[in-house]
Amino acid sequence: MAQGDGGQEPSAVAELADAAWTHVLTTEPYYALRTGAPVEHLPRGTLDEAAREAAVGTRILAGLNNLDLTHSTAADRDTAALLRHIAREWARAEDSWWWSFPVAPYQTYELSIYGQQVLRSFVFADGSDVDRFLSLVADTAGWVRTAQDKTAEQAGAGWGLPRPALPGFVAAVRGHRAAAEEWVRIDEARTRQLSAAQRGRLRDGLDRLVADELRAAFDDLLGYLAGPAEDTAVDEVGLGQYPGGEAAYRHLVRSSATFDIEPEEVHRLGLEQVGELTEQMAKVRAEAGFDGGEAEYRRFLEKDPRFHAVSAEDVASTYLRHIGAVEPVVGQWFSVLPRAPYGVERIDPALEPSLSYGMYEPPTPGNPTGRYRYNGSGLDTRSQINAAALILHELVPGHHFHLARQAEDARLHPIRAQFAPMMLPAYSEGWAEYAATLGFEMGVYDDPWDRYGAYQHQRFVAQRLVLDTGLNLLGWTLEKAREYMAATTMESAEQIRTETLRYSTDIPGQALGYRLGCLKLRELRDRAKTALAAGFDVRDFHEVVLGAGTLPLDAVEDNVDRFIAERSAR
Incomplete structure (x- = not known):
């Protein structure tokens, strides 16, 4: 993957990018599906998973800190800037795990993606796929269990659910409970390549999982939201009211703005x-x-x-x-x-x-x-x-x-x-x-x-x-x-x-x-126009921004400043 043009050896930056991409493919089912790779498991949203992500981020940051990018190519420089932003976010995964409520509608959206794109679209070719599908259904139930456990841990740490949002949280969970019945429904056309014994094992295993784990997990979570979560709910909204919430929000602002x-x-x-x-x-x-x-x-x-x-x-x-x-x-x-x-x-x-x-x-x-x-x-x-x-x-x-x-x-x-x-x-x-x-x-x-x-x-x-x-x-x-x-x-x-x-x-x-992204791009365009005066061409500026693809805006700013310096020196 990191092979250079013309068969050249991959750069150290590309090798770090490979490590980051491998982590994405093994933890983000959406990207595995885009590459055609089979999804072996679904994230459950646990703190242990966050700890593993933090370890990956820390290793990539250490690798970047050991690199001298003074004479690197523009591609390596841009890749390194992106990796640094991603790795910093991953390295804080154990902290940021506490900052979001897993039952909030936007936070439960990933569960819908897993259900629609992985379970609902699952293709059965042989007996190993039966085992893999049943494992994915168990992971789905595990996600729901983790959501309840995390919500309870947050409440114990002073992060009670915001009461004004509780009805929407409950509605989101109920909606996913109903949808989950469709995610795991298997029609005959999807199992034609399985033997009769394999189909029977799939049916029996799925019936047990749905009854004993998936439905039970949803019902327990709904019961928790209607009882203990209601008792520990807070009347106001916003991160600033929680212990450590202000520091968390300041990080989120910087992360969003880049x-x-x-x-x-x-x-x-x-x-x-x-x-x-x-x-x-x-x-x-x-x-x-x-x-x-x-x-x-x-x-x-x-x-x-x-x-x-x-x-x-x-x-x-x-x-x-x-x-x-x-x-x-x-x-x-x-x-x-x-x-x-x-x-x-x-x-x-x-x-x-x-x-x-x-x-x-x-x-x-x-x-x-x-x-x-x-x-x-x-x-x-x-x-x-x-x-x-x-x-x-x-x-x-x-x-x-x-x-x-x-x-x-x-x-x-x-x-x-x-x-x-x-x-x-x-x-x-x-x-x-x-x-x-x-x-x-x-x-x-x-x-x-x-x-x-x-x-x-x-x-x-x-x-x-x-x-x-x-x-x-x-x-x-x-x-x-x-x-x-x-x-x-x-x-x-x-x-x-x-x-x-x-x-x-x-x-x-x-x-x-x-809006922050828009304002930053306007600011950089004005800077380039002022510095280059009659030598400014808006098409060149747009190419500096678009030609490198998606980057943190502080890296875009570095590229624009480099562009200004190079044009000014001509």
């Missing part, structure tokens, strides 16, 4: 950004001849049929129209384009009720077109005013320009090509947010409605900086956070309820990367 920044600075930035964007939105309303306030304008937009599609096909037509506006000018901003084509396609309608928005689906060998899979349901309440900004974020020049190009770069080590985009949302989502801001200079937002939607989209992401830090460090109550979000977004009351719980009880710090 550059040095403190939560207080994030909060200040968020307030400034929300204020500036609110002013810009007021200017656009005035430009459009509307003399009322923002709340009145929102009611106007909700009723105006111009901003609501009649059919799912209309949604696609709107996105294609905005793509058509970007394509003729994109070459003025980018010198290298992805080879893979792109387009829009509706999500399976059966899945739409459970999804708030759509998603970008990167190209694969079997489906070589990158697509924005949009939600075509609830069109009477789903405004299209931010469609232009959304399509720039998701496709061109956003996620598609980043992820498709990265997948096409055969030089990248798998830890960079496959693992980094999921590990570093500050780069992945930060790039997409930055790409959406390019619409102003590209002329894509010349229509005031599109411009208003773009500002509204940016403000939604910017207010996360305020809420996440307010809830987790500055003592904001849920009521205060929800009042603030209601005043600074156009989200429904239900969306505001789930979003504020997401920031404060599910994945604190994660939502910061979107």
